Amino acid sequence: MSGSWPQRLAAHQSQRREQGLWRERRVHVRDAVDDFAGNDYLGLAQDPRVSQAAAEGAQRYGAGARASQLVSGHLEVHRRLEARLAALVGRPRALLFSSGYMANLGVLQALCDGTTAVFQDRLNHASLLDGAKLAGARARRFHHGDLDDLACLLRRSTSEAPRLVVSDGVFSMDGDVADVPGLVGLCRRHDAWLMIDDAHGLGVLGAHGDGCVGRAHGSDEVPVLVGTLGKALGTAGAFVAGSELLIEHLLQFARPCIYTTAEPPGVSAATLAALDILEQEPERREQLRAHIARFRTGAEALGLKLLPSTMPIQPLLLGDNARTLRWAETLRALGLLVGAIRAPTVPRGQARLRITLSATHETAQIERLLDALAELTIKEGRP
Numbered sequence: 001m002s003g004s005w006p007q008r009l010a011a012h013q014s015q016r017r018e019q020g021l022w023r024e025r026r027v028h029v030r031d032a033v034d035d036f037a038g039n040d041y042l043g044l045a046q047d048p049r050v051s052q053a054a055a056e057g058a059q060r061y062g063a064g065a066r067a068s069q070l071v072s073g074h075l076e077v078h079r080r081l082e083a084r085l086a087a088l089v090g091r092p093r094a095l096l097f098s099s100g101y102m103a104n105l106g107v108l109q110a111l112c113d114g115t116t117a118v119f120q121d122r123l124n125h126a127s128l129l130d131g132a133k134l135a136g137a138r139a140r141r142f143h144h145g146d147l148d149d150l151a152c153l154l155r156r157s158t159s160e161a162p163r164l165v166v167s168d169g170v171f172s173m174d175g176d177v178a179d180v181p182g183l184v185g186l187c188r189r190h191d192a193w194l195m196i197d198d199a200h201g202l203g204v205l206g207a208h209g210d211g212c213v214g215r216a217h218g219s220d221e222v223p224v225l226v227g228t229l230g231k232a233l234g235t236a237g238a239f240v241a242g243s244e245l246l247i248e249h250l251l252q253f254a255r256p257c258i259y260t261t262a263e264p265p266g267v268s269a270a271t272l273a274a275l276d277i278l279e280q281e282p283e284r285r286e287q288l289r290a291h292i293a294r295f296r297t298g299a300e301a302l303g304l305k306l307l308p309s310t311m312p313i314q315p316l317l318l319g320d321n322a323r324t325l326r327w328a329e330t331l332r333a334l335g336l337l338v339g340a341i342r343a344p345t346v347p348r349g350q351a352r353l354r355i356t357l358s359a360t361h362e363t364a365q366i367e368r369l370l371d372a373l374a375e376l377t378i379k380e381g382r383p
């Protein structure tokens with residue numbers, strides 16, 4: 001891979017193409033397809049009340065926040081949103097970040113250095129892995145969801161180093177939910193802090209849509225809780241929730257929060273409106289659950305091998321990159337959009353269609369997807 005820059009780039013790209021891992025971006029025209037690829041699980045990204053709140057927030061506070069939080073970018077609408085998010089997940093405080101990726105980099109960089117030991121589930125989101133790397137922490141990975149393996153690693157780490165166990169709450173490409181009580185127990189026994197990134201659980205799980213951690217597990221059990229706003233809440237940005245001590249620490253030391261412009265106020269206003277809807281319309285979560293059940297029953301009747309997920313993320317494992325692309329392309333030609341997920345987002349040999357459901361899907365759309373999958377199965381055989 002030596003030589004000039006153009007040669008170097010061309011070599012990387014042709015290698016990627018040869019591996020069947022080339023990625024392409026296309027302009028997504030919302031009304032032209034049935035979208036089973038997004039993370040808008042409650043349909044809030046398209047709710048007119050949320051867009052209206054975004055417009056009003058922008059008119060009232062300006063299109064941009066004009067400065068970072070610690071300078072003059074922290075506005076009343078941000079303060080209200082942070083208080084509301086902290087209350088939703090039952091924690092003393094919350095701190096906004098511009099994205100989930102930045103929140104994870106910020107937390108890990110602020111908490112960890114070369115003396116800390118970080119333990120990560122193998123299937124954790126890329127931002128968690130990158131955050132530990134950025135912090136220069138000694139990172140170890142345990143087998144996915146395997147508490148025995150984690151216990152073993154924790155026992156073997158003899159140093160006096162502070163320990164942090166890190167896990168997705170709901171795994172973004174598999175749709176399974178972390179064993180939070182199990183992780184809480186292990187962390188307690190081994191004197192470790194627990195950090196959960198509940199990007200896909202927030203808004204979907206929990207009695208109040210407060211996620212897989214939320215009010216069920218307080219700061220004493222899960223000291224570091226990350227939630228993102230671009231998925232079930234349908235807007236953008238992210239937050240970290242926890243104790244006064246944690247949040248002050250992040251405000252002092254989390255560089256991805258300190259050295260960036262505060263979130264556009266219209267986005268925060270929109271998120272407040274989305275939180276109102278989350279609270280007032282629990283039937284959206286019921287509808288979503290009904291859609292998940294309908295899809296799984298239909299897919300099982302076709303003999304399709306779905307991963308065991310009870311979440312709106314329903315992956316269909318195909319294994320082979322070319323096959324995954326072909327199936328996704330066939331579906332797209334029928335106006336059905338699903339994610340074609342390959343390495344390095346998932347382990348090699350585990351390429352899959354990532355099918356996601358939303359409360360605002362029509363049952364007929366789900367039937368159409370099942371019919372198309374049935375035809376593919378007849379034509380190509382069961383995966």
Ligand SMILES: *Cc1c(COP(=O)(O)O)cnc(C)c1O
Binds near residue numbers: 199
């Ligand atoms: C999507 C996602 C993120 C990143 O959040 P953004 O706000 O999109 O940057 C972080 N963690 C997990 C588990 C995610 O699924």
